[in-house]
Every structure is written in C-alpha cells, then in structure tokens.
Amino acid sequence: MSQTAESVHARAREAVSALEDRLWNVSLALHREPETAYEEHRAARLLTGELERDGFELERGVAGLPTAFVARTGSVSGGGPCVAVLMEYDALPSLGHACGHNLIASAGLGAALAVRAALGDFEGSLLAVGTPAEERGGGKVAQVAAGLFDGVDAALMFHPGVHDWTWAPLTASAQVRVGFHGRAAHPTGSPTEGIDALGALIQLFNTLGVLSRRLPAGSHVHGIVTDGGRATNVVPAYAEGMFGLRGATTSALEDLVDELRSCARGVASATRTGVEVADVGGRYEHFRDNEVLSGLFAGHLGRAGIRLSEPEPGVYLGSSDFGNVSTLVPGTHPWVAIMGTEGSGHTYEFAEAAAGPRARRVMTAAAEALACTAIDVLLRSDVRDRAWARLRAKAAEGL
Structure with missing residues (x-):
C-alpha cells in the first residue's frame, strides 16, 4: 500500500x-x-x-x-x-x-x-x-x-x-400472509352448513410441521395466527396466518415459498376453503x-x-x-x-x-x-x- x-x-x-x-x-x-x-x-x-x-x-x-x-x-x-x-x-x-x-x-x-x-x-x-x-x-x-x-x-x-x-x-427471508375463506354458521344449530376457515389454518400449521422435518440446513418456516375468528359460537368464515420463511440462499427461499403455496392449496382443497397466499413487504436475499x-x-x-x-x-x-x-x-x-x-x-x-x-x-x-x-x-x-x-x-x- x-x-x-x-x-x-x-x-x-x-x-x-x-x-x-x-x-x-x-x-x-x-x-x-x-x-x-x-x-x-x-x-x-x-x-x-x-x-x-x-x-x-x-x-x-x-x-x-x-x-x-x-x-x-x-x-x-x-x-x-x-x-x-x-x-x-x-x-x-x-x-x-x-x-x-x-x-x-x-x-x-x-x-x-x-x-x-x-x-x-x-x-x-x-x-x-x-x-x-x-x-x-x-x-x-x-x-x-x-x-x-x-x-x-x-x-x-x-x-x-x-x-x-x-x-x-x-439467510434469505420472506414474510408471507395466508388467508383461508370458509362459510360462517352456528356450530351447534347448523354445523353442516359451516366451512371452518380456522380449522384449515390449523391444518396448514400441522402440515408445515411435517414439512419442517425435511428442510435443508438454513431453511425454516414459522408462523403466527393473525386472525382466528371473532366468537366461539360462530364457525370462522375467515382465518389468517403470517409466516416467516428463511433459506440459506435466495434459491432455497424460493423453493420454500413454493412449498408453502403447495401446502396451502392442498389444505384448501381438502377442507373446501378458498385460500390466498401473498408476500408482505420485499424479500430479503441472502x-x-x-x-x-x-x-x-x-x-x-x-x-x-x-x-x-x-x-x-x-x-x-x-x-x-x-x-x-x-x-x-x-x-x-x-x-x-x-x-x-x-x-x-x-x-x-x-x-x-x-x-x-x-x-x-x-x-x-x-x-x-x-x-x-x-x-x-x-x-x-x-x-x-x-x-x-x-x-x-x-x-x-x-x-
């Protein structure tokens, strides 16, 4: 120098x-x-x-x-x-x-x-x-x-x-919001008329728990319930969760987001709910x-x-x-x-x-x-x- x-x-x-x-x-x-x-x-x-x-x-x-x-x-x-x-x-x-x-x-x-x-x-x-x-x-x-x-x-x-x-x-990271749309009903008076959006969201958490066991090093998914309904005597017509996803590389993060979308759509199909998956804010690259x-x-x-x-x-x-x-x-x-x-x-x-x-x-x-x-x-x-x-x-x- x-x-x-x-x-x-x-x-x-x-x-x-x-x-x-x-x-x-x-x-x-x-x-x-x-x-x-x-x-x-x-x-x-x-x-x-x-x-x-x-x-x-x-x-x-x-x-x-x-x-x-x-x-x-x-x-x-x-x-x-x-x-x-x-x-x-x-x-x-x-x-x-x-x-x-x-x-x-x-x-x-x-x-x-x-x-x-x-x-x-x-x-x-x-x-x-x-x-x-x-x-x-x-x-x-x-x-x-x-x-x-x-x-x-x-x-x-x-x-x-x-x-x-x-x-x-x-790591690379993203915040993803998942919202399930169901149908409200009285859980006792007309239970067969309801489609439980909160139940779908809970099932997504369970599915992601299974997914987490096979994720590569540096990849993680963790979430919170941001909307779980308003009253216990109403089948929730809408439920929402916020999920934080991380990947050791930007490519690994993209793969994980795709997995989350696939899981959410599968749960929606199984529970007869509608689902929306959307990024919140910009993604962070590794x-x-x-x-x-x-x-x-x-x-x-x-x-x-x-x-x-x-x-x-x-x-x-x-x-x-x-x-x-x-x-x-x-x-x-x-x-x-x-x-x-x-x-x-x-x-x-x-x-x-x-x-x-x-x-x-x-x-x-x-x-x-x-x-x-x-x-x-x-x-x-x-x-x-x-x-x-x-x-x-x-x-x-x-x-």
Missing part, C-alpha cells in the same frame, strides 16, 4: 478519535428514544443534522421513504469511484435497540465524517446512506429498486453481535460476502485489538435487507461482539449492552475500520477491481 494511503488512514483514525464523544452522544440519543420501522423521524433528523453540519449535501426522503436519506461528499464532477457507508437506526418493538442499530448508525456516521476530513477534495464520491426499516419492511429493498446503489463500487457497514466474525451468515472488502475491514479493525475469525459452519444469524445490496455491489457486513456468546441479540440484555462501555469501544473501532476500508476503495483501483471480480465470480457460480 502506498505511503499516501497510509497517511490518509492515519488522518482518518485521528478524526474518529476526535469525534468519539460526539459519536457516542449520537448513539446514546438514538438508544434513549428508539423508533420502529418507518417511524425513525427523530433518528433521521439527528443523523442528517450531524452530516449537514460537516458539509455533506443532503437528499431526504429518498426511494419514497420519509425517514431515508443520502448524504454526499466528493468531486463536483461526479466522476471517479463511489463508496456507500450504510446506517441503520430502526429499533425493535418493546425491546428498543436490542439489535444495536444505534451503534451501526453512529459508527457509519463517524466513518463518513472521518473520510471527508481525511481526504478533503478527492476524485470520487462518498455516500452516507440512511436505511430505515431493516427489522421489518426492508428499506434497502426499496432503495435498491429505486436505483440508489447504481454506480456504487462498495457498500460498507458493520453489525454488533455476540461474535467477532469477518462476515455475517445471513448476504454475499465480498472477501476483498471483509479482509480489509478485518485488518483495519485488528489495529484496535479486535480479531475477527470466520463464522462457525452451519450457524446462521438471521436475515437482513443488506443481502439485496450485496447482490448488486461488493459489500461487507462484519459481526463485532459487544457482549459474550452467553448472550443473544433481540433481548433486553443486548439492548442494555448496546449502551455500555464495550459498545463504545466497538463503535469507535468499527468507525475507524469502515473509514479506512472506504479510503482503500476510493484510492486504490486494484481494490475496486478485485472486489468487483469477486462479486462477478460468485454470481457466475450461483453463490
């Missing part, structure tokens, strides 16, 4: 160090006032205000999402390489920031501010992208569809967790790690004393709409621990850890590593070429 790049890395680390108190205050502000999917108005105002304060050009409400934004800095001509640093800031209902998105936002903010401070005027563009509704709905799905990542050479973010892993094994970028991030993070390793085989960490971004452009999504493996995300304990001293150290280290990785992409054509080559090779292999 050239001396010039090394000196820029040093300036970026110095910038993050100078910003640490400011970044931590942003993180704590988000943590104190958690907002769920598509309601992150305070978070968006706070983050855009910080970026605007340091000279970024802001575009709010991108991709038709009121709480999404893009902040831009770099050459006026718009030519040269382009890097996007992604920020998530939605919280979980009842649990607050039990997935640590306050840290994702503050580390992404720190990286963006540090790159601008370290590079000054440069040929290329840096985008700080606000991505709402990762936990439910998929803001990045809408942003990909709107072309927001067209022309981007690398998409960078990190995620807090209970593992120190170079990348996150994230994450495609770019080893070029994740290797650079891991190397930079190691300067802070945090060593990343490969994920444990066969372990999956859920799903993210970042998977959709990673199919389009080279991306990295490392996992950095803010508590030990005795803990778990999406718990009150994890939410508490996301505002603790270890979280602050991780936020600062991740901001530095993200900034330095972004600088590598912006300054080194060989990094960009290798990252794109790796993405194209994975696409050709169907990975």
Whole structure:
C-alpha cells in the first residue's frame, strides 16, 4: 500500500478519535428514544443534522421513504469511484435497540465524517446512506429498486453481535400472509352448513410441521395466527396466518415459498376453503460476502485489538435487507461482539449492552475500520477491481 494511503488512514483514525464523544452522544440519543420501522423521524433528523453540519449535501426522503436519506461528499464532477457507508437506526418493538442499530448508525456516521476530513477534495464520491426499516419492511429493498446503489463500487457497514466474525451468515427471508375463506354458521344449530376457515389454518400449521422435518440446513418456516375468528359460537368464515420463511440462499427461499403455496392449496382443497397466499413487504436475499472488502475491514479493525475469525459452519444469524445490496455491489457486513456468546441479540440484555462501555469501544473501532476500508476503495483501483471480480465470480457460480 502506498505511503499516501497510509497517511490518509492515519488522518482518518485521528478524526474518529476526535469525534468519539460526539459519536457516542449520537448513539446514546438514538438508544434513549428508539423508533420502529418507518417511524425513525427523530433518528433521521439527528443523523442528517450531524452530516449537514460537516458539509455533506443532503437528499431526504429518498426511494419514497420519509425517514431515508443520502448524504454526499466528493468531486463536483461526479466522476471517479463511489463508496456507500450504510446506517441503520430502526429499533425493535418493546425491546428498543436490542439489535444495536444505534451503534451501526453512529459508527457509519463517524466513518463518513472521518473520510471527508481525511481526504478533503478527492476524485470520487462518498455516500452516507440512511436505511430505515431493516427489522421489518426492508428499506434497502426499496432503495435498491429505486436505483440508489447504481454506480456504487462498495457498500460498507458493520453489525454488533455476540461474535467477532469477518462476515455475517445471513439467510434469505420472506414474510408471507395466508388467508383461508370458509362459510360462517352456528356450530351447534347448523354445523353442516359451516366451512371452518380456522380449522384449515390449523391444518396448514400441522402440515408445515411435517414439512419442517425435511428442510435443508438454513431453511425454516414459522408462523403466527393473525386472525382466528371473532366468537366461539360462530364457525370462522375467515382465518389468517403470517409466516416467516428463511433459506440459506435466495434459491432455497424460493423453493420454500413454493412449498408453502403447495401446502396451502392442498389444505384448501381438502377442507373446501378458498385460500390466498401473498408476500408482505420485499424479500430479503441472502448476504454475499465480498472477501476483498471483509479482509480489509478485518485488518483495519485488528489495529484496535479486535480479531475477527470466520463464522462457525452451519450457524446462521438471521436475515437482513443488506443481502439485496450485496447482490448488486461488493459489500461487507462484519459481526463485532459487544457482549459474550452467553448472550443473544433481540433481548433486553443486548439492548442494555448496546449502551455500555464495550459498545463504545466497538463503535469507535468499527468507525475507524469502515473509514479506512472506504479510503482503500476510493484510492486504490486494484481494490475496486478485485472486489468487483469477486462479486462477478460468485454470481457466475450461483453463490
């Protein structure tokens, strides 16, 4: 690596160090006032205000999402390489920031501010992208569809967790609503006139339980009853369930959705009900790690004393709409621990850890590593070429 790049890395680390108190205050502000999917108005105002304060050009409400934004800095001509640093800031209902998105936002903010401070005027563009509704709905799905990542050479973010892993094994996922239509009747006075929609839905759950025993690793289906009728003395004319489906790959997810549709139609035929099967929100594709970028991030993070390793085989960490971004452009999504493996995300304990001293150290280290990785992409054509080559090779292999 050239001396010039090394000196820029040093300036970026110095910038993050100078910003640490400011970044931590942003993180704590988000943590104190958690907002769920598509309601992150305070978070968006706070983050855009910080970026605007340091000279970024802001575009709010991108991709038709009121709480999404893009902040831009770099050459006026718009030519040269382009890097996007992604920020998530939605919280979980009842649990607050039990997935640590306050840290994702503050580390992404720190990286963006540090790159601008370290590079000054440069040929290329840096985008700080606000991505709402990762936990439910998929803001990045809408942003990909709107072309927001067209022309981007690398998409960078990190995620807090209970593992120190170079990348996150994230599955493809979908939310599917199944509704059965029957016929209402009095269950005692005219039982033969009724067609029990709730009974059909229950039968679907039983059928899916049998199906689950033969699913491949990484594939899961789980559901809840969202409408089971209104009174016990009326045969339910309508019943509805919501099902979450996951597959280790996007292809495996598509197969599982087809299986669900087949099961629902079979149950409808057997119970003489009508059935509707519909996707809810956008599907999340599986994450495609770019080893070029994740290797650079891991190397930079190691300067802070945090060593990343490969994920444990066969372990999956859920799903993210970042998977959709990673199919389009080279991306990295490392996992950095803010508590030990005795803990778990999406718990009150994890939410508490996301505002603790270890979280602050991780936020600062991740901001530095993200900034330095972004600088590598912006300054080194060989990094960009290798990252794109790796993405194209994975696409050709169907990975």
